[in-house]
Amino acid sequence: MADLELTHRRKNPLSGDWVLVSPHRNNRPWLGATEANNHTEAPAFDAQCPLCPGNQRANDAINPQYQGTFVFTNDFGALNSAQQSVEHDATHPLLMAETASGECRVICFSEQHNLTLPELPIEAIEQVVDTWQQHYQTLAAQYQCVHIFENKGSVMGCSQPHPHGQIWAHDHLSSEIAVEDAKQHAYFAKHGRTMLADYVEHETNTRTRVVFENSHWLVVVPYWAAWPFETLVVAKDDVRHFGQMSQAQKSALAEAIKVLTTKYDNLFNCSFPYSMGWHNAPSQTNTDDSHWRLHGHFYPPLLRSATVKKHMVGYEMLAESQRDITAETAAALLQQASDIHYKQGRR
Amino acid sequence: MADLELTHRRKNPLSGDWVLVSPHRNNRPWLGATEANNHTEAPAFDAQCPLCPGNQRANDAINPQYQGTFVFTNDFGALNSAQQSVEHDATHPLLMAETASGECRVICFSEQHNLTLPELPIEAIEQVVDTWQQHYQTLAAQYQCVHIFENKGSVMGCSQPHPHGQIWAHDHLSSEIAVEDAKQHAYFAKHGRTMLADYVEHETNTRTRVVFENSHWLVVVPYWAAWPFETLVVAKDDVRHFGQMSQAQKSALAEAIKVLTTKYDNLFNCSFPYSMGWHNAPSQTNTDDSHWRLHGHFYPPLLRSATVKKHMVGYEMLAESQRDITAETAAALLQQASDIHYKQGRR
Ligand SMILES: O=P(O)(O)O[C@H]1O[C@H](CO)[C@@H](O)[C@H](O)[C@H]1O
Ligand SMILES: O=P(O)(O)O[C@H]1O[C@H](CO)[C@@H](O)[C@H](O)[C@H]1O
Numbered sequence: 001m002a003d004l005e006l007t008h009r010r011k012n013p014l015s016g017d018w019v020l021v022s023p024h025r026n027n028r029p030w031l032g033a034t035e036a037n038n039h040t041e042a043p044a045f046d047a048q049c050p051l052c053p054g055n056q057r058a059n060d061a062i063n064p065q066y067q068g069t070f071v072f073t074n075d076f077g078a079l080n081s082a083q084q085s086v087e088h089d090a091t092h093p094l095l096m097a098e099t100a101s102g103e104c105r106v107i108c109f110s111e112q113h114n115l116t117l118p119e120l121p122i123e124a125i126e127q128v129v130d131t132w133q134q135h136y137q138t139l140a141a142q143y144q145c146v147h148i149f150e151n152k153g154s155v156m157g158c159s160q161p162h163p164h165g166q167i168w169a170h171d172h173l174s175s176e177i178a179v180e181d182a183k184q185h186a187y188f189a190k191h192g193r194t195m196l197a198d199y200v201e202h203e204t205n206t207r208t209r210v211v212f213e214n215s216h217w218l219v220v221v222p223y224w225a226a227w228p229f230e231t232l233v234v235a236k237d238d239v240r241h242f243g244q245m246s247q248a249q250k251s252a253l254a255e256a257i258k259v260l261t262t263k264y265d266n267l268f269n270c271s272f273p274y275s276m277g278w279h280n281a282p283s284q285t286n287t288d289d290s291h292w293r294l295h296g297h298f299y300p301p302l303l304r305s306a307t308v309k310k311h312m313v314g315y316e317m318l319a320e321s322q323r324d325i326t327a328e329t330a331a332a333l334l335q336q337a338s339d340i341h342y343k344q345g346r347r
Numbered sequence: 348m349a350d351l352e353l354t355h356r357r358k359n360p361l362s363g364d365w366v367l368v369s370p371h372r373n374n375r376p377w378l379g380a381t382e383a384n385n386h387t388e389a390p391a392f393d394a395q396c397p398l399c400p401g402n403q404r405a406n407d408a409i410n411p412q413y414q415g416t417f418v419f420t421n422d423f424g425a426l427n428s429a430q431q432s433v434e435h436d437a438t439h440p441l442l443m444a445e446t447a448s449g450e451c452r453v454i455c456f457s458e459q460h461n462l463t464l465p466e467l468p469i470e471a472i473e474q475v476v477d478t479w480q481q482h483y484q485t486l487a488a489q490y491q492c493v494h495i496f497e498n499k500g501s502v503m504g505c506s507q508p509h510p511h512g513q514i515w516a517h518d519h520l521s522s523e524i525a526v527e528d529a530k531q532h533a534y535f536a537k538h539g540r541t542m543l544a545d546y547v548e549h550e551t552n553t554r555t556r557v558v559f560e561n562s563h564w565l566v567v568v569p570y571w572a573a574w575p576f577e578t579l580v581v582a583k584d585d586v587r588h589f590g591q592m593s594q595a596q597k598s599a600l601a602e603a604i605k606v607l608t609t610k611y612d613n614l615f616n617c618s619f620p621y622s623m624g625w626h627n628a629p630s631q632t633n634t635d636d637s638h639w640r641l642h643g644h645f646y647p648p649l650l651r652s653a654t655v656k657k658h659m660v661g662y663e664m665l666a667e668s669q670r671d672i673t674a675e676t677a678a679a680l681l682q683q684a685s686d687i688h689y690k691q692g693r694r
Contacts, residue, residue: 007425008445008446009444009445018522020425025423078367078369079369095549096571098356099353151661156661157658157660168662175365223441275661276661277661277662297664297665314496314622315513315515317622317624318622
């Protein structure tokens with residue numbers, strides 16, 4: 001593009017979706033809803049919290065006195081493994097349904113109620129990555145598709161402030177994984193190279209959109225980012241899923257997560273909400289997965305401040321995503337943000 | 348499906364997306380964010396509102412003393428018509444971009460600041476439909492893709508309480524229209540029938556998911572609904588875009604909108620937020636569009652009450668949409684909701 005400040009569209013090669021980029025639109029006054037920016041400090045232990053050590057959950061189970069990570073089966077999971085097999089009643093070609101079975105787990109990141117990922121010491125984040133890997137291995141041996149993700153902040157529908165993420169595993173491929181698989185496969189077939197390996201190479205050469213990099217991971221605001229400060233965390237090595245990560249790759253991932261989430265919090269001096277998750281190659285298939293590269297997506301909604309978020313609504317739901325600031329501007333702001341957490345020293 | 352209360356997936360034939368349906372999940376306790384339910388009555392005229400008659404907008408223009416609908420070009424539109432042509436700088440096969448030009452208009456539904464669509468008299472809604480048609484005709488003569496939509500409520504990113512919608516028109520096909528076009532086309536090629544005509548026939552016969560019907564329109568919770576109370580408003584006649592609507596079809600559409608939005612407000616006794624919009628066949632093409640049926644989508648986020656919404660976050664952003672109550676339960680609740688607005692009599 002000759003001038004990135006003019007309205008244009010960019011295409012996401014992983015999903016095939018377009019995003020409309022309208023940089024001039026960021027100048028409009030905002031009179032709409034603002035989000036609460038809750039600065040009250042929560043206690044390290046909350047007797048009412050169903051995720052704190054020793055507390056009782058909704059199904060009456062009592063949490064152990066854990067330190068570090070703690071994983072349990074979601075008491076109200078969207079998927080069950082004890083799924084009785086049901087018949088698809090093919091009454092009409094437009095009424096397409098299939099059964100779905102799987103498991104949902106909750107993973108507490110820390111026994112401390114009031115710490116988030118960027119505030120945890122690096123060793124604690126390493127333990128989170130280890131725990132993800134262990135559960136990935138168990139679940140991938142049973143299910144085709146293992147989704148490891150975190151909703152952070154009440155604006156992202158997180159119903160519990162206690163630091164935690166989720167793992168949903170199921171027999172079928174979810175829509176996003178099916179699409180990303182097809183797109184990466186087609187790229188490999190056409191170019192004889194892994195799509196995200198090529199992308200890592202391009203971004204590390206041009207550097208405009210790079211937010212952080214260590215020997216094993218690249219954090220970048222992708223050229224096709226839809227959310228204002230969306231980032232892509234890509235393995236630099238030929239790693240296709242969590243099961244393949246070495247100790248060095250896991251430690252480097254913990255560092256990348258620490259730096260990225262710290263920069264996020266420092267952008268607007270707030271606990272930066274997001275949904276994030278890891279995209280692993282489908283498991284339980286006998287097909288070659290050389291086209292797949294392990295990666296994570298961070299989708300944070302804030303746009304201008306701790307209280308003004310981007311709403312993906314009317315046009316975005318009915319037509320396609322739209323963004324105001326360019327990916328390059330967002331990357332520059334994240335590059336400038338400090339990697340020392342703004343709360344450090346205050347504790 | 349033998350038992351709709353078991354976890355299953357359904358497929359949207361218009362978009363190709365799947366939705367995970369987990370009816371048992373609605374039993375979980377909700378401890379997360381709630382939305383404000385603002386019951387304070389706004390005045391009929393607000394001197395600070397940039398959309399009220401006679402007031403000044405951000406670009407210094409003064410609104411006329413209008414009655415009924417009033418349309419102007421968005422002062423901070425995401426698209427401009429005076430787009431200078433820019434070259435695509437093809438540096439890399441993964442960096443795909445193209446220019447985008449078009450127009451964004453704002454359409455005020457009424458001079459009254461404090462009325463929403465369900466509260467307007469039917470004649471006023473007819474005028475809204477007429478205005479949509481007029482602007483559709485002008486814009487479709489110039490652009491391939493005309494999106495007419497409304498974001499209602501601050502939870503849907505609506506920055507102005509004054510009742511209004513938007514029209515975004517552009518040269519390219521948006522992602523959603525491109526996909527719906529391909530899907531409807533493929534169905535027509537395979538079955539020799541229009542997809543949504545077949546769907547109307549099936550739903551009017553079975554009636555389980557029908558919310559409202561008159562001689563020209565069907566309002567249904569589609570089998571594949573992703574949002575809790577999502578509805579599809581489909582033309583029963585062979586109408587492909589807004590330009591083709593007769594007077595009778597327009598009046599019937601106004602009635603359908605009145606009943607649907609009234610039922611929505613009555614579900615939880617609140618001004619029910621949503622994003623809604625119309626999907627017209629692509630214009631400016633010389634190809635046959637017999638496969639296309641004019642329809643509208645209503646995407647409302649509320650799930651359990653005026654303050655608890657469904658969050659389409661982690662799993663939904665990284666895997667696929669997930670819903671708790673079934674489409675059939677949602678339809679039954681909408682069927683039971685009165686078509687007399689709960690505020691009527693209070694004014
Ligand atoms: O134009 P508005 O109402 O200020 O803005 C709203 O609708 C637009 C179109 O859906 C979105 O792009 C914005 O994110 C939203 O806040
Ligand atoms: O399981 P939670 O945290 O209660 O629920 C949250 O995350 C889920 C997975 O993304 C979503 O389906 C819910 O809408 C959201 O509120």
